[in-house]
Amino acid sequence: METVTHLIAGEMVSHSNETIEVFNPATGAVTCLMEMGNQETVQQAIRAAEAALPAWKKTPPLKRARVMYRFKELLEANKDTIAKMISEEHGKTVPDALGELQRGIENVEYACGAPEFLKGEYSSTTGPGINAWSDSKPVGIVAGITPFNFPAMVPLWMYPLAIVCGNCFILKPSEKNPSSTLYIAKLLDEAGLPKGVMSVVNGGKDVVDALIQAPQVKAMSFVGSTPVAEYIYSQGTANGKRVQALGGAKNHAIVMPDAELDGAVSALMGAAFGSCGERCMAISVAVCVGDETADRLIAKLTPQIHELRVGAYTQEGVEMGPLISKEHFEKVTQYVNEGVASGANLLVDGRSLKVEGHENGYFIGGCLFDNVTTDMSIYKEEIFGPVLCVVRVNSLEEGIALINEHEYGNGTCIFTRDGEAAELFCDEVEAGMVGVNVPLPVPVASHSFGGWKRSLFGDLHAYGPDGVRFYTRKKAISQRWPKRASHEAAQFAFPSQQ
Ligand code: NAD
Secondary structure (H helix, E strand, O other): OOEEOEEEOOEEEOOOOOEEEEEOOOOOOEEEEEEOOOHHHHHHHHHHHHHHHHHHHHOOHHHHHHHHHHHHHHHHHOHHHHHHHHHHHHOOOHHHHHHHHHHHHHHHHHHOOHHHHOOOEEEEEEEOOEEEEEEEEEOOEEEEEOOOOOOOHHHHHHHHHHHHOOOEEEEEOOOOOOHHHHHHHHHHHHOOOOOOOEEEOOOOHHHHHHHHHOOOEEEEEEEOOHHHHHHHHHHHHHOOOEEEEEOOOOEEEEEOOOOOHHHHHHHHHHHHHHHHHOOOOOEEEEEEEOHHHHHHHHHHHHHHHHOOOEOOOOOOOOOEOOOOOHHHHHHHHHHHHHHHHOOOEEEEOOOOOOOOOOOOOOOOOOEEEEOOOOOOHHHHOOOOOOEEEEEEEOOHHHHHHHHHHOOEEOEEEEEOOOHHHHHHHHHHOOOOEEEEOOOOOOOOOOOOEOOEEOOEEOOOOEOHHHHHHHOEEEEEEEEEOOOOOOOOOOOOOOOOOO
């Protein structure tokens, strides 16, 4: 059986005999083994990055961008292979895997604009004979730690931009599905990236801790669950690093009485059950304004959830795959049990779903709860599964207050035809990404991605213009050339424009 190891300076390297199993969630079968990296693996990646950095940061941005052009072409040429790899280890359907890859490629396309977004700002005559400019310099060696749910897209949020900005990058992907992430990184080598600029170190907490403790690593981008995000943010900053750590979510959609209901139902079906609810932007709470709205929504949603086609990515017409692991399946099932025990009304129960021929897969059907209240664990916590909770409120203002009281603030949306209601919602709601009749308002690559409250630790969002700010340091240069015929006396007052 194949063992996935580490990619350092263009070579696959191995440091230990410690391996873990990687599973196909649709069958429960082991697909490959993955070697757990250690302190020595991290040190080797750092040495490779240190060797590559001086030349890479002096490489003109246009030449760096050309590597990204070739990388984009290779990603497109290999998209079907990559999508199948994602589906096999994650469980999501192939069209969904192709969708995440496409969103990742859009970040590579954005990175190709480096000559434009790195060109800096210039002012002439900021003082007598003085000109000034601001330059964007690379940070140095940057590390990225990524979650299982987007093994292609989330790493592509990070390293194309970091690298095109002149940094070297060490990626620690999720240990649950490492194959597609590694395959993609090898394509970047094939695109002509100098050796050592990008490394992939597989492993778990030990690798992350070694990266946190390494003084050579100047910045860390993290995407994953909130407890780990908080840990990496606090430890990383305590070790003097710049850190952006994106965490978990509980995304609410408000359904107004005037919403175009069929459209809202379709949108909610995709946003709640796509990728088996394992998206940080998944809608997990439908906040209905008025009982009549809730009753009408539920009447339309219920049959559609019953009809969801759940199965393996290899089966024709499947809309929703399995959960990532047996442990996660048990966790999601436990949440549904808790919802029932706490008095919520379970209208659609996916717990007993079986997929023929895939009895050992981690499948659960879509679940719908009504009359959910804010004290219940199914409301308070991120389930990360195909469980949609309906909460009933009396007004838009009450719905906004509910969202604002929640500890997470990643994404949210409103379904309405009323511009005034939508404007109020956009102004008042405390979340980083807001949709108006757009259920998954994941910003395109030229806008940045990030939540508020406990969905993000740090100041700058991921990718787009904030990504450029995160992966660069500003340097302001003031320059004056001495004039031959003049000599100025010393000035002891602070220089100003008086
Ligand atoms: P996770 O937090 O378990 O793992 C994420 C990464 O952190 C992995 O690489 C993992 O190996 C590492 N890790 C895990 N435990 C660690 C520890 N104790 N110390 C150091 N590193 C550790 O998350 P996951 O289960 O892979 O992904 C799902 C979570 O990610 C959900 O909470 C989801 O909302 C979140 N997510 C957030 C966003 C966002 O943009 N906000 C995007 C995708 C996923």
